[in-house]
Amino acid sequence: MYKLKNITLLSILIVPLFISSCTKTSDTSTDTSGNWIKRSDFEGITRSEGVSFVIGDKAYVGTGYDGTNRLGDLWQYDPVQNFWLQKADLPGAARSSAVAFTAGGNGYVGTGYDGVNRLNDIWQYNPTTNSWIKKNDFTGGARYDAVAFSVLDKGYIATGYDGNYLKDFWEYNPATDNWLQQVSLGGSKRSAAVAFVYNNKAYVCTGTNNGTSTGVNDLWVFDPSATPIWTEKRKISNVSTDSYDDAYAVIRSNAVAFVMNGKGYVTCGENGAVLNDTWEYDFANDVWAKKTAYEGVARTGALGFCVSDRGFVLTGRSSSTPFDDIREFFPLQAYNAND
């Protein structure tokens, strides 16, 4: 009897615990049933040629092209809780092939293509107030498919296409809202290249130059404290007589790149066909290693970002659409088709 009493007491304690844990007093149900659609018809935040930037532990994804319209929306992604929140629309023209960077705790989005014109406007996004402010136009001139990055809280825009392929390089000072031309990249002019930043140095590679069949195979590193500011690293294709580059197939355009756990990653993009193979760059040894391919559908014009050392690849396009809208990126794991 004593035992039974104990159990009863326990149950009185436990049951309300369960109940209270699922009582969401503030959440009420509205339209909840009968909303089934075919999985393949789920569109999500899908787009290609969008931009992304990371502020703190949140990522932002916006603009782009959905096959019909240029887009001007902005979404915040919470990688911890895995949900999206639609933020303030970009007040400027809806656009694709724009660039974005983060400096001083704000996001910046600019340049791109509105379907008719190449653009040179620059907008600052403040995540605290969820609002945009127009900044001084990019003095490098209207263009699309440029690259942008930030190093030590200054913004940079390089390369792109303004009717011609470009390799000029511009520095933005958020404190003075001014653009200043810097020494250009060496090597090829290019558009639809990638840039990634590690230890306050920016690496620019891939891209296309007038559709040359051999592709753009030079890799340049920008170090604001060095003279000269640009240095060339080894080629990203098999050009050496040594064996380290025999399997290199990094050449592509419209790829995504980011840095995770001290390594650079380049994945997706196109080079004749759309790609999903993944290459890891070892900064110290200047070598590339092929890693587990991106598990989503091969795609181009996708987005990639890294938040708290977790990499994500999302959106983009290929001949088959739409895609799962976001996938965490595990270049070091063995491929598992069932996850």
Next chain:
Amino acid sequence: MSTNLIKVMVLYCAVTLSSCQNNAPVTSNSVTNKDSINIGAYTFKTTEGWGYGITIDNRLYIKQSTIPAFAGTKSFASEKDAEKVAALVINKIKLHKKPTIFKDELQSLQITE
């Protein structure tokens, strides 16, 4: 007798527990076709108003605590407003469109910036 009681209790707890595995509101589980997804919505109270959540297969997909598309950090003034916009998002997804809300859609629902 005590064993029976324990059984009942375990069962009761299990039922209670399973009923709260869905973060969002209960959705019909009668369709189990793997080729389909289930879209749900709910509203929630914010500090100064209302927001909505959209679930895909009972997993949180969008949690909208501020008014989409508008600048600023305002929530919806009323639960009704949040419900109307959540219903609009669901309709878009059902029509195979992106869940993006546009400013003119908010204006036509008399929701102002």
